[in-house]
Amino acid sequence: MDNLLVLALKSVSKKYKYINEEIEILKKIDLEVYQGDLIAVVGPSGVGKTTLLNLMGTLDQPTGGEIYFLGKKIDYSQEDALLQIRKKIGFVFQLHHLLPEFTVLENVILPGLIANLKKEECKTKAENLLKKLGIFHRKDHKPSTLSGGERQRTAIARALFLNPVVVLADEPTGNLDPVSSEEVINAFLTLNQEFNTAVVMVTHNWELAKRMKKIFLLKNGFLVKWERGTF
Ligand SMILES: Nc1ncnc2c1ncn2[C@@H]1O[C@H](COP(=O)(O)OP(=O)(O)OP(=O)(O)O)[C@@H](O)[C@H]1O
Ligand SMILES: [Mg+2]
Numbered sequence: 001m002d003n004l005l006v007l008a009l010k011s012v013s014k015k016y017k018y019i020n021e022e023i024e025i026l027k028k029i030d031l032e033v034y035q036g037d038l039i040a041v042v043g044p045s046g047v048g049k050t051t052l053l054n055l056m057g058t059l060d061q062p063t064g065g066e067i068y069f070l071g072k073k074i075d076y077s078q079e080d081a082l083l084q085i086r087k088k089i090g091f092v093f094q095l096h097h098l099l100p101e102f103t104v105l106e107n108v109i110l111p112g113l114i115a116n117l118k119k120e121e122c123k124t125k126a127e128n129l130l131k132k133l134g135i136f137h138r139k140d141h142k143p144s145t146l147s148g149g150e151r152q153r154t155a156i157a158r159a160l161f162l163n164p165v166v167v168l169a170d171e172p173t174g175n176l177d178p179v180s181s182e183e184v185i186n187a188f189l190t191l192n193q194e195f196n197t198a199v200v201m202v203t204h205n206w207e208l209a210k211r212m213k214k215i216f217l218l219k220n221g222f223l224v225k226w227e228r229g230t231f
Helices: 049-056 079-087 104-114 119-132 148-160 178-195
Strands: 005-017 022-034 038-042 064-069 089-092 166-170 198-203 214-219 222-226
Touching: 005 049, 005 198, 022 049, 022 064, 022 198, 022 222, 038 049, 038 178, 049 166, 049 198, 079 089, 089 148, 104 119, 104 148, 119 148, 119 178, 148 166, 148 178, 166 178, 178 198
Parallel strands: 038 198, 038 214, 089 166, 166 198
Antiparallel strands: 005 022, 005 064, 214 222
16 A cells, blocks of 8 residues: 555745745745655755754644645644644654653653553563564663664654654764664664655765655755656
8 A cells, every 4th residue: 555645745835034034945845755655855954854854744834835644734723633643653853862761662662651552562562663673682771871773773663653654754864873874774664664654754864865765855945856867
């Protein structure tokens, strides 16, 4: 089932106001994300990648255009509906945002506990995810004792916990060495294959982007599809 349209951006613009001027960071962007998609958005620092990802995750509102989630137009005045949408989206940030006082297992379980799921079920599910992502042996460790790649894989497991239809990742290998980056990329590829979760990754790392199936370039506010072999 690769044709379920998860996210659709239609002519989405974003302007930021400064004291006397407005700057349009994103200009009439169209983008469709289908179930099982592996998408990279590439662009240099400051071009608007995080802005775009925040819009896709409903963490911010566009100043023009519309965004549809699973076929329904996002209505920013409906807080409850926004919360329901966010439950179906997994977020992986550049800095992992793990809670330092909790173990790996507890960090992964947390979204389940917040959603009032049974603790035992949560534990089994979290353990299975940690096994899939190759960090089960670290389950009782605190984040501070993990490598950067292990932390990011823990963050990925946590983002997957509530079975999101899409995972949005912001520079997920930004601070990692090549070996850890490879582990993190493999974790994304695994979750994509095993659960058919769509992945949208924003990055300035071209090598990372090339591992995704579709690549878009963000330049001067415009999003352009990059076809392999074009340059
Ligand atoms: N809340 C805000 N108010 C005003 N300007 C903002 C705001 N957030 C971002 N910007 C500006 O919008 C532009 C794009 O920012 P954004 O964080 O999306 O870039 P980015 O591509 O993610 O960069 P990086 O690769 O460094 O993370 C920048 O010039 C930034 O200063
Ligand atoms: Mg950014």
